[in-house]
Amino acid sequence: MINESALLESKSLRDGVLERTDLLDKVKALSLLPDGTHVTTAMVAAYFEVAETVINNLLNRHRQELQSNGLRVLRGPELRDFKELNLSFYQSGYPQPRSSLAIWSRRAVLNVAMLLRDSDVARQVRTYLLDMEYLARTQPAENPAPTDVVSLDHRIDQRITHILGKTVVPMFNALIETSGEHRKELIALRAGVQRIERRLHQHHARLQRLEGVRDDRPAVGVMAAMDAMHGRTFEHHIAKLLRRDGCTNVVVQGGHGDRGVDIIALTPDGRRLVAQCKRFAPYLNITSPEVQKFIGAAKVLHSADVALYVATCPFTPEALSIAAEAGITAVHRGVLEEWSAGEPLTVLE
Structure with a gap:
């Protein structure tokens, strides 16, 4: 079974999943140039939320692999023709003259996601790739329907x-x-x-x-299983994780009249715990107003000692900052995957 480390290290494994460019838009919308096919280095950096120099360094290290997957560096007449086709973009985005320009296909952008280590967006793309690879290997061969x-x-x-x-x-x-x-x-x-x-x-x-949601699915593919859950099923999944890690008196009460929390419980050492569960698409974000609302419910209405905000998507930086200041544990997609795979939450220990 392919894991994330193997994907980062093995070109042959990366080559095997490069057709899944549709997953880029499942994690985050990828803006394209007016030609509808390519993006610039700056646009790649914006997609992965890293500095443009990071992408340039990656290009220099893996130029041959990226070029085999659609990266091109335009110069001379080819660059002039490309600029004419994308004139509106260059008038607003690149007013300064350029002697060359790197353009990236969607396949090359997906290739970057499998090489870029220090990007939450790239990690989410790899998670989706691993999930889809698991599903492809476990479903019957004669049923390739997406x-x-x-x-x-x-x-x-x-x-x-x-x-x-x-x-x-x-x-x-x-x-x-x-x-x-x-x-x-x-x-x-x-x-x-x-x-x-x-x-x-x-x-x-x-x-x-x-x-159907399969309870026996291993760690690789667990996020795909949670993405397929209904909200209520997701709440019960989180309750199951809490019980697994020693919590007692676990009650799922999400719905009308839940007073702003979905689960109440006692930690293994007897502290009062509340949890909010959000099964959102991975390209969405938990924002600061949502966290602030939960702070009021957890701290004021429920007097919680431990408050978990569990989500299948990332948190905005401001939301993470507010959560940390208020003593809220933000269980974002990456932490949730590790928790579901058996890694206990530190706050429960």
Whole structure:
């Protein structure tokens, strides 16, 4: 099984997942140049929330690999033609003359995500890649359908199966009864249609299993499982982690009348604990107003000794700062992944 360290170190493993450029936008929207295909080095740096010099240093260290995945350095007439195509961008974004320009394809940007160590955004992209790699390895080979079209596949499968079972097969039965010369061919065709019908039933059952949340999924893939949970299921998952780590009197009370917290419990040493659980998309953020609201509920309404704000997405820097000042433990996506994999929260010890 691929892990994050192996992905950072092995070019062959990186090459195996470079087609998943769609994951970039699942973590954070990637702005493109007017040509709709490329980004500049500055835009790559903005996406990964690092300095442009960091990306330039990465380019110098891994130039050959990045060029094989779509990085190009334009000069001369090629640069002039490119500027004309993206004129509006250069008028507002790069007023100074340039003798060369590095442009990056989406594939090259994904390559950066697998090389850049000190970026939370890059780490989130790698997490998604690992999750999707796990799902690809564990689902049946004859079912390569991406998870974002599962519901559509259900409807198509059911409709085709209905047509085959209620219309096509009875038609063959009638033809077979009245035909003499082509009876064998019709019987063979009917058998083929019935095989397709059975396969569609099996395909439908496999998709239903893949849609369900699996409690036995290992650490690689655990974030994909949590991303697929409903809010209430996510709250119970967090309650399960608290019980695993020795908390007692764990009660899930999220919903109407919860007084601003989703879970109440006692830590292993008897302190009063409350938790807020937010299952948000990984490209969103927990903001400072949300943390401030939770501070009031945790400290004023519940007099909590330990307050956890658990989220499947990052926190803004201001939100993290306010949480730290108020004694709130921010369990963001990275910490949540480690906690779910067995690493206990320090505040519970």
